[in-house]
Amino acid sequence: MLELRPILSALWRHKVSALLIALQLGLTLAIVSNALVVISERTERISRPTGVAENEIVTFNFMAIPKDYDMYDAFRQDLDMIRALPGVASATISNHVPLSGSGSASGFYTEPNKETGAMGSNYYTVDEHFVDALGMKLIAGRGFYPEEIMQIDPSSNDRPKVSVVTQKFADDLFPESDGNVLGKSFFLGGDDHPIEIVGIVERNLGPWPNSSIAGRGAFYPAITDRWFYYIVRAEPGQRDEVLKLVEEKLAERDGNRVINANTMEEEKAQYFAGDNTMIKVLSGVIVLLTFIVALGIVGLTVFWITQRQKQIxxxxxxxxTRTAISRYFLLENLMIAATGIALGTAAAQIFNGFLVREFDQPALPVSVTVFCALGLLAVSLAAALVPALRAANISPAMATRSV
Amino acid sequence: MxxxxxxxxxxxxxxxxxxxxxxxxxxxxxxxxxxxxxxxxxxxxRNALAEKDSVLYAVQLDGWDPHEAADNPSEMPWQLTYQDSVNLLRSDIPSKQVAMHRWGGPISLENSDVRPFNADSRVTSRDFFALFDVPFLFGGTWSEEADQSPIHQLVLTSETNDKLFGGENSVGRTVNFNGVPFTVVGVTEHWQPSPKVHDLNNGHFNKSAEVFLPFGLHRAFEIYPWGNTNGWKSEEITSYEDRLNSDMVWLQYWVQLDSPKQVEAYRDFLTGYIREQKEQGRFPRPLKIGLSKPSEWLLLNEVVxxxxxxxxxxxxxxxxxxxxxxxxxxxxxxxxxxxxxxxxxxxxxxxxxxxxxxxxxxxxxxxxxxxxxxxxxxxxxxxxxxxxxxxxxxxxxxxxxxxxxxxxxxxxxxxxxxxxxxxxxxxxxxxxxxxxx
Incomplete structure (x- = not known):
């Protein structure tokens, strides 16, 4: 029934060509399966929940042209004006913008006067509207009261008395307290000034989502005039209008400054541009490679069929029967592909070992290799199908002609 | 055939x-x-400084946390503190040397149609142009005095000069930077190294500065750098002066040493400097200095x-x-x-x-x-x-x-x-x- 012996002996006569196709399939499997793990890791990074309303937020920053400019007065007036604008859901002022790639981080301690063993975390200075303006979820305690907001000169040692932290910050700094950290205090190192935790927000990835401290965050009730951004959350669907409107109104209120406006979506996209490039490039590699291998298989099958017209x-x-002829070529292809995949599974593991060791990439699970192997097998058979069907159409009269 | x-x-x-x-x-x-x-x-x-690769060195001093080394492949902070930079600038061993960092601010012209814009700038000592071989289109660098005291002079790049003055020779003209009038003393030719080996903070392939400012302006403007600032200890800082004297690092430092003898002498000088500082309780780590050529600097910073x-x-x-x-x-x-x-x-x-x-x-x-x-x-x-x-x-x-x-x-x-x-x-x-x- 299965004409394995004649196939094997025919393949033996074309062993180099057959081996080349198998080699191609094997290398392709090694590359494709590794590319796929990298892609899925990067995709996960980008699509992780950020904890903030990233698609509804616009941010503004300005530089005053005159030298002695009353920044704090400008903040007050600008924010009052922005909050009254149509389409604006909420607005706050912060020293940094989450997901932007620019931020501040510091070491945190559970005891006073410590110098070593700090837990690193991002921190923000914000006003009382921050939870709502960032679209975060307060899961315990409270936000800030307006009278708690301090003005902090960066050249001063002023320290806040209270703080709102992320769930991850709480869990990592007080691992044994089971999330129950309201009322506990932390310290900034080298002093005995306690900062009491008054609230917990569910999540905030921070300015550097790919860093090891991502997710830890502390918010202080403070405003500083050296680094600041207005963070404005628009009503759903009105972000772009709000961006334009606020930019216009800021310039109108005081023309003596240069204004920068940005959407958080854009900042996030820029932060992840490298990961996004990897995803796109590797996807391209997968598609192109599969295509090339398929072309190679088509080319060779066509060639073998022409060569064996007389025998067919x-x-x-x-x-x-016609089916028997097609089946012959498909089986032949299957045997080559199986050899290639066996080679490729080994090559994929070796290649992955190299990537893990040298480039700190994720390990390749067997399931991914199997998935890619089945995919390649399907591609290989599909590529051989058309020539094999065509071979079935070769007329018996060919036997009588000499080529 | x-x-x-x-x-x-x-x-x-x-x-x-x-x-x-x-x-x-x-x-x-x-x-x-x-x-x-x-x-x-x-x-x-690519190494934009390849032609001077044998004579330029990026300087690192290990004044980091006694409990752990700085978290990068060189195990030393990439940058220097303000006080160390000022002290090193006093040495007369290097043929040329620069201490510098990124800054920026709004730039505008009096009575002009040019819209004010934010200019990325570089605050640097005057040797910058000679050390990095930045050619001048008009004028030249500022006076030595401008690196010591607040003198309102600046150098524009040709691109900025095109934007502000339509490409004319603007030496002697006045521009407002950060709300204060500055006199233009020079205009450089196009200079855009990529990767920007002279300062690899904040993106290796970003644009270089649009304006250059003298090193004597820090106190007058209370300059906070736009680049990275890193610290390892909690310091009592209650004024800008405290900040300048702190152990926070935020300046890049380069020297030109033309002969092996000079390199040797400079190494000795740096070693002596750290010893001296150790006596005053600074530099708690084992004595370590770094002098990296531009090509080495690019590798160390893992630009690729x-x-x-x-x-x-x-x-x-x-x-x-x-x-x-x-x-x-x-x-x-x-x-x-x-x-x-x-x-x-x-x-x-x-x-x-x-x-x-x-x-x-x-x-x-x-x-x-x-x-x-x-x-x-x-x-x-x-x-x-x-x-x-x-x-x-x-x-x-x-x-x-x-x-x-x-x-x-x-x-x-x-x-x-x-x-x-x-x-x-x-x-x-x-x-x-x-x-x-």
Whole structure:
């Protein structure tokens, strides 16, 4: 039934060509399966929940042209004006913008006067509207009261008395307290000034989502005039209008400054541009490679069929059905592909070992290799299908002609 | 004979257009993928200071936390503190030296239609231009005094000068920077090293400064740098003066040392300086200094990062698959023409002649694939530029060297690919084919 022996002996006569195709399939499997793990890791990074309303937020920053400019007065007036604008859901002022790639971080301690063993975390200075303006979820305690907001000169040692932290910050700094950290205090190192935790927000990835401290965050009730951004959350669907409107109104209120406006979506996209490039490039590699290999298989199958036209004719003349002819070439292809995949599974593991060791990439699970192997097998058979069907059309009369 | 082989090759390629197109496409795609990443890596690892590589050094001092080294491959902070920078500037050992950092602010012209804009600037000591070989279009650097005390002078880049003054000689004119009038003392020619080796903070391939300002302005403007500021201990800081005297690092420091003797002397000077500071309770770590040439500095800072190197390997593996593919297709194509080769052999052509003929044919495929590969590389690079959202514009572009390399790679790989098929066909026994003919 299965004409394995003749296939094997025919393949043996073309061992180099067959081996080349198998080699191609193997290398492709090694590359594709590794590319796929990297892609899925990067995709996960980008699509992780950020904890903030990233698609509804616009941010503004300005530089005053005159030298002695009353920044704090400008903040007050600008924010009052922004909050009254149509389409604006909420607005706050912060020293940094989450997901932007620019931020502040510091070491945190559970005891006073410590110098070593700090837990690193991002921190923000914000006003009382921050939870709502960032679209975060307060899961315990409270936000800030307006009277708690301090003005902090960066050249001063002023320290806040209270703080709102992220769940992850709480869990990592007080691992044994089971999330129950309201009322506990932390310290900034080298002093005995306690900062009491009054609230917990569910999540905030921080300015550097790919860093090891991502997710830890402390918010202080403070405003500083050296680094600041207005963070404005628009009503759903009105972000772009709000961006334009606020930019216009800021310039109108005081023309003596240069204004920068940005959407958080854009900042996030810029932060992840490298990961996004990897995803796109590797996807391209997968598609192109599969295509190239398929072309190679088509080319070679066509060639073998032309070469064996006479033999096919003889077989048909001796009573072989069309199906039998097609099946022959498909089986032949299957055997080559199986060899290639066996080679490729080993190559994929070796290649992955190299990537893990040298480039700190994720390990390759067996399931991914199997998935890619089945995919390649399907591609290989599909590529051989058209030539194999065409071979079935070779007329028995070919047997009588000489080529 | 070579010309004849080429015409034979072209005729043979035209006879099997589909198979030929497949081979050219395989080589083109492989070369395109490989050249895209090779070009990126080549452009990223360029050293804008290569001409002065033997005399310039980036200076590092290890004044970090006694409990743990700075968290980077050099295990020393990348930057220096303000107080150390000021102290080092007093040394007369280096031929030239700069302490500098990034800053910025709004720039505007009195009575002008030019809209005020935020200018990225570099606060630096006056040797900057001479040390990094930045040529001047007009004027020159500021006075020595301007590095000590607040004198309102600045240098514009030609791009900024075009924007503000339409490209005229603006030396002596006044511009407002951060709300204060400054006198223009010089205009530099276009200078845009990429990667910007002189300051690798905040993105390796970003634009360089648009305005240069003297080093004496810190106290007058209470300058907070736009680059990175890092610290390792909690310090009591209640004034700007405290900040300047703190152990926070935020300045880049470069020196020019023209002879090995000078390098030796400067090393001794730095060692002595740290010893001296240790006596005052600073520099708690074991004594360590870093003097890195620009080429070493680029490597140390991992300008070509893991992802880039991984893509490099991947694209070479990709090219390998394409090559194997080309070998298989060439083999098929040549074997199909075996009767023809048999006739040639029977008529007296040597095995070598048959071999060269087919190798020439492979090279033709390679040449065509290389040309198509360049187009694919250009497309690949423009895709990268788009995906990187402006970060890589200066890096993702192809120069003549890389175009020639693309063709070279294509021809080389097709010769490699053609070697076995051509050898195989030159070994065929002519008699078989003569019989069936």
């Amino acid at each position: 004719g003889v077989r048909r003349a001796l009573g072989a | 070579f010309g004849y082989y080429v015409s034979l090759a072209l005729r043979s390629l035209r006879r099997t257009p589909v198979l030929s197109a497949l081979m050219v496409a395989a080589i083109a795609v492989g070369v395109g993928a490989a050249m895209t990443t090779l070009t990126l890596n080549y452009m990223m690892s 990062d893991g992802d880039d190197r991984m893509l490099n390997w991947l694209s070479l593996a990709f090219l390998l698959v394409c090559l194997v593919n080309a070998v298989a297709l060439l083999l098929a194509k040549f074997l199909r023409k075996a009767p023809e080769a048999g006739v040639r052999r029977a008529l007296g052509a040597s095995r070598n002649a048959v071999f060269s003929q087919h190798l020439v044919e492979s090279a033709c495929v390679g040449l065509l694939g290389g040309l198509a590969g360049i187009l694919l590389t250009l497309a690949g690079l423009s895709l990268i530029r788009q995906l990187q959202m402006g970060y890589m514009d200066r890096v993702a572009s192809m120069d003549w060297t890389m175009m020639l390399a693309a063709i070279g790679l294509a021809v080389l790989s097709s010769l490699l690919a053609g070697f076995y098929p051509a050898w195989r066909i030159s070994r065929t026994n002519p008699s078989i084919y003569l019989k069936t003919q």
